[in-house]
Amino acid sequence: xxxxxxxxxxxxxxxxxxxxxxxxxxxxxxxxxxxxxxxxxxxxxxxxxxxxxxxxxxxxxxxxxxxxxxxxxxxxxxxxxxxxxxxxxxxxxxxxxxxxxxxxxxxxxxxxxxxxxxxxxxxxxxxxxxxxxxxxxxxxxxxxxxxxxxxxxxxxxxxxxxxxxxxxxxxxxxxxxxxxxxxxxxxxxxxxxxxxxxxxxxxxxxxxxxxxxxxxxxxxxxxxxxxxxxxxxxxxxxxxxxxxxxxxxxxxxxxxxxxxxxxxxxxxxxxxxxxxxxxxxxxxxxxxxxxxxxxxxxxxxxxxxxxxxxxxxxxxxxxxxxxxxxxxxxxxxxxxxxxxxxxxxxxxxxxxxxxxxxxxxxxxxxxxxxxxxxxxxxxxxxxxxxxxxxxxxxxxxxxxxxxxxxxxxxxxxxxxxxxxxxxxxxxxxxxxxxxxxxxxxxxxxxxxxxxxxxxxxxxxxxxxxxxxxxxxxxxxxxxxxxxxxxxxxxxxxxxxxxxxxxxxxxxxxxxxxxxxxxxxxxxxxxxxxx
Amino acid sequence: xxxxxxxxxxxxxxxxxxxxxxxxxxxxxxxxxxxxxxxxxxxxxxxxxxxxxxxxxxxxxxxxxxxx
Numbered sequence: 001x002x003x004x005x006x007x008x009x010x011x012x013x014x015x016x017x018x019x020x021x022x023x024x025x026x027x028x029x030x031x032x033x034x035x036x037x038x039x040x041x042x043x044x045x046x047x048x049x050x051x052x053x054x055x056x057x058x059x060x061x062x063x064x065x066x067x068x069x070x071x072x073x074x075x076x077x078x079x080x081x082x083x084x085x086x087x088x089x090x091x092x093x094x095x096x097x098x099x100x101x102x103x104x105x106x107x108x109x110x111x112x113x114x115x116x117x118x119x120x121x122x123x124x125x126x127x128x129x130x131x132x133x134x135x136x137x138x139x140x141x142x143x144x145x146x147x148x149x150x151x152x153x154x155x156x157x158x159x160x161x162x163x164x165x166x167x168x169x170x171x172x173x174x175x176x177x178x179x180x181x182x183x184x185x186x187x188x189x190x191x192x193x194x195x196x197x198x199x200x201x202x203x204x205x206x207x208x209x210x211x212x213x214x215x216x217x218x219x220x221x222x223x224x225x226x227x228x229x230x231x232x233x234x235x236x237x238x239x240x241x242x243x244x245x246x247x248x249x250x251x252x253x254x255x256x257x258x259x260x261x262x263x264x265x266x267x268x269x270x271x272x273x274x275x276x277x278x279x280x281x282x283x284x285x286x287x288x289x290x291x292x293x294x295x296x297x298x299x300x301x302x303x304x305x306x307x308x309x310x311x312x313x314x315x316x317x318x319x320x321x322x323x324x325x326x327x328x329x330x331x332x333x334x335x336x337x338x339x340x341x342x343x344x345x346x347x348x349x350x351x352x353x354x355x356x357x358x359x360x361x362x363x364x365x366x367x368x369x370x371x372x373x374x375x376x377x378x379x380x381x382x383x384x385x386x387x388x389x390x391x392x393x394x395x396x397x398x399x400x401x402x403x404x405x406x407x408x409x410x411x412x413x414x415x416x417x418x419x420x421x422x423x424x425x426x427x428x429x430x431x432x433x434x435x436x437x438x439x440x441x442x443x444x445x446x447x448x449x450x451x452x453x454x455x456x457x458x459x460x461x462x463x464x465x466x467x468x469x470x471x472x473x474x475x476x477x478x479x480x481x482x483x484x485x486x487x488x489x490x491x492x493x494x495x496x497x498x499x500x501x502x503x504x505x506x507x508x509x510x511x512x513x514x515x516x517x518x519x520x521x522x523x524x525x526x527x528x529x530x
Numbered sequence: 531x532x533x534x535x536x537x538x539x540x541x542x543x544x545x546x547x548x549x550x551x552x553x554x555x556x557x558x559x560x561x562x563x564x565x566x567x568x569x570x571x572x573x574x575x576x577x578x579x580x581x582x583x584x585x586x587x588x589x590x591x592x593x594x595x596x597x598x
Binding site for chain 1: 570571573574576577580581582585586588589591592593594595596597598
């Protein structure tokens, strides 16, 4: 599993700045920071060979001509000279040592992640991990990566500071995503995934929404709601991610052996600041997916999933009832409790869950229990509660109405990535947010890949052979070696290979990139990476 | 309280023990409530100093292009 975060981007001193240029500044600034620290050239071309964003999990492919331009994510973005000139100092000035003075739009990082410009936002896509705790750790590493980039831009003469926000809307009609990806066996029918996930995704925001001031895509009504994203969803199932957003996304682009796996691309989540919220988001979803795989997921059908999603989001008291097809009326918390009990029973049937799952189940149970007794008591764990508690304190002290701009500012600044400005970080510094990881653990995850997936192979190749690795993607690494006329593309289509266990020794014994590739292709186990 | 709930589920893995020191905000005894109010005042004072100047203009200027 893994996460993707599109950050909100703003240069307050440049009110008309091009967002794509600002986003590329973030990528180039990070490249410069890495080079300053390690002496490595870290920009790496993205290998688009295996990208297929128009393949639909329901069994067909959308023709390119019928797709929205924003769906064509399998072609590299380019900045034209005019866009760059508009901003004065171009992004390449941040990273001026690139041989052709070109602007980096993409990097593959030593921790196996990807940092790139996606549409008009900088995006960090975490490396692949095998458990929810690691997924959260390497998601938080992304926040540290972009902070480093922000600091570099702010310290570079001639550049205006760029602020990044880990949120999902500008409250003016626009939303951008925080996606999750889960590897699912291809043998599980997609219809079963849809049925099992719809009521879960509709209610999941109760335990891991990030909270938002305002109701409606453009804040048409005043008030507070649980989710950043709920108001931007229009359908139950679909291929698009930027328009007519669906609760279940059908993009079938596995980035892995397609006959064995699908990648469930979840677009409905909020970007989380709270580590516990993030863990609940990916951990409970994993637990539900394993029930779906085994055919033990609760059989619940909502009368109107999109309406229920928004109704639940709009009620911080958590008492709103939504209707099931069988006529029952339940709250979002009731729905979560049904899934929680089923997941606990599932674990018991399996003879007890592994430690990572047990941790998720106990935290899930704890947070649902707290929310049932007093929602505000979950403020150390749940982002929307932490934010609401802060907003309510301001409302109480200053008598502010929900349409007061200061409350909108608190909402925005909760997600500011700078620890001295970000309100989540201010609360955490006071011990008011429960932490799962130390800052040292997060810093280590910035430079080290997870050891039990192919991210290990990718990350170590990037760090160890920066001059010879000239391209990479989720399922390939491309070497350019002086001895070989053609580029050497190493496929990594099996996510659970390329681990430290399988390739660690190969890295240790290889003298250089030539030696490494030769050993890899001719060694006793030639398929060690793929 | 969250910690008690978790205990009920039994077999907690050791790796999460280190997160236990975080206080849950609700349910403090009454004699602590003035200290609690003081804590909130202190928090809001800190945040007053951190918030961007001119909230209305700043929020209006936060305009994003669409994403996924």
